[in-house]
Amino acid sequence: MRFAIRCSTKLTAWLLATLCVVLLGWILLNRQPSPVLSEIVGRYPIGNAGMVYAVLTDAGGATSSFVYRYFLYQRMDDDQLALKAMARDGKAFLVTRDPLARVAVVEGRVKVSVGKQVYRFHSPAALTVDGQDMLVDVWLDARIETQSAEVVR
Structure with missing residues (x-):
């Protein structure tokens, strides 16, 4: 009887340890690292306390092209504080x-026109100001320019 209890306890401990390792691996693989935000290149007011920020991300160095991220965030006057806050949350x-990219805020809607690759987009976007959540519609006009019109056969 003691042998069965010891085996059952060891098996349970082994299964729990395995489950923890699998769960930790899944979390690490699906974790989105915080982007390195370099500088704010555009500000577009939305309402009294909100702002659309266009932010340059140039962490890739010379081997990769610049990436621009667009955030809806509360209005902040200090660029460094705004960058840290947007990178964090x-x-x-x-x-x-x-x-x-061209950005216009019209009647509470954000309209964005781009001519190059879009990596990620979602609408509506959420804006939180003073604990109040507000959804803002974002309209995207993406007309991707191609390098050549030649058809590959």
């Missing part, structure tokens, strides 16, 4: 490679 509604 901001969610970009648009991630693109286009340095010339």
Whole structure:
């Protein structure tokens, strides 16, 4: 009887340890690292306390192109504080490679036009100001320019 109890306890401990390792691996593989936000390249007011921030991410160095992330976030006057806050808890509604994207805020809606690759986009986007959540519609016009019109056969 003692042998059966010892085996059962060892098996349970082994199964729990295995489950913990699998769970930890899954968490690490699916974790999204915080982006390295370099500088704010555009600000577009939305309402009295909100802002659309266009932020340059150039952490890839010379081997990769610049990436631009667009955030809906509360208005902050200090760029460094805003960058730290967005890196910590901001969610970009648009991630693109286009340095010339055009942004307009019309009647509480954000309209964005891009001509280069879009990596990620979602709408509506959430804006939290003073503990109040607000959903903002984002309209995206993405007309990707191609290098050549030649058809590969």
